[in-house]
Amino acid sequence: MNRQTLIEQIRKKKSFLCVGLDTDITKIPTHLFATDDPVFEFNKAIIDATKDHTVAYKINTAFYEAQGLKGWISMGKTLDYIPKDIFTIADAKRGDIGNTAEQYAKTFFDTYPYDSVTVAPYMGKDSVEPFLQFPNKWAIVLGLTSNKGSHDFQLQPSGDGLLYEKVLTTVASWGSVDNTMFVIGATQKDQLERVRQLIPDHFLLIPGVGAQGGDMDTVAKTAMNKDVSILVNVSRAIIFAGNGMEFAEQAAKAAAGYGAQMKPYFK
Numbered sequence: 001m002n003r004q005t006l007i008e009q010i011r012k013k014k015s016f017l018c019v020g021l022d023t024d025i026t027k028i029p030t031h032l033f034a035t036d037d038p039v040f041e042f043n044k045a046i047i048d049a050t051k052d053h054t055v056a057y058k059i060n061t062a063f064y065e066a067q068g069l070k071g072w073i074s075m076g077k078t079l080d081y082i083p084k085d086i087f088t089i090a091d092a093k094r095g096d097i098g099n100t101a102e103q104y105a106k107t108f109f110d111t112y113p114y115d116s117v118t119v120a121p122y123m124g125k126d127s128v129e130p131f132l133q134f135p136n137k138w139a140i141v142l143g144l145t146s147n148k149g150s151h152d153f154q155l156q157p158s159g160d161g162l163l164y165e166k167v168l169t170t171v172a173s174w175g176s177v178d179n180t181m182f183v184i185g186a187t188q189k190d191q192l193e194r195v196r197q198l199i200p201d202h203f204l205l206i207p208g209v210g211a212q213g214g215d216m217d218t219v220a221k222t223a224m225n226k227d228v229s230i231l232v233n234v235s236r237a238i239i240f241a242g243n244g245m246e247f248a249e250q251a252a253k254a255a256a257g258y259g260a261q262m263k264p265y266f267k
């Protein structure tokens, strides 16, 4: 999906909600274990319940990889089930030397035809560039993450600024606003303004709202630009809003709640 189409989808739905399908098999409702693929049945119901409010789904591959072959099968079926007009993110946080990175890009752009994949830039340019070679595909590069560990390196001084600032401006020079997004944690509210000074036009994937305590309004007010250019991810607070027979209805309610919070930002 290209930038223009994504922006059109966001404006059409008056939403920048990304639902995270972090499907932890130990947390899905027990009645689903009567089916032959409980993880996929869970995801299918969540997608049906939330798709009207959602412009993107983010599949965190860790929860599927942990299940081995069956997990990869459930992931592939889930990706296939997501409506084609909704942006898809493989949250795989990949990064390696060039020839290996090419295999990762092939995995999440061809074998599993996601629109985008999250990438860790620690290994530098030759580890990110392979993800920038595919038309209408995106590298979503970790910039300033939502976790406490962001203070260990990302928020440390580097040259005349902070390390994450150098990452944003350097990585932004490797690609374009049409194939590079950045992960910026909603919990980093003091840095959001600085982020937009450095990268005013790039799409941002913003996790950390909901279970991690990030604030939707602060994010919207500070990070939205003329093309909106934000995808706010919510995983656990939506997909595990309930845990019984009514889990999908409760997920729908939670997604509608986040959707309602976004509406006022669309004139």
Ligand SMILES: O=C(O)c1cc(=O)[nH]c(=O)n1[C@@H]1O[C@H](COP(=O)(O)O)[C@@H](O)[C@H]1O
Pocket: 020, 022, 060, 091, 118, 144, 145, 146, 147, 183, 184, 185, 207, 208, 209, 210, 211, 212, 233, 234, 235, 236, 237
């Ligand atoms: O790359 C990510 O998606 C990510 C980056 C980051 O800095 N923080 C972060 O929470 N995430 C992911 O975003 C999701 C957040 O999940 P919830 O806290 O349940 O909404 C998880 O899949 C995380 O792996």
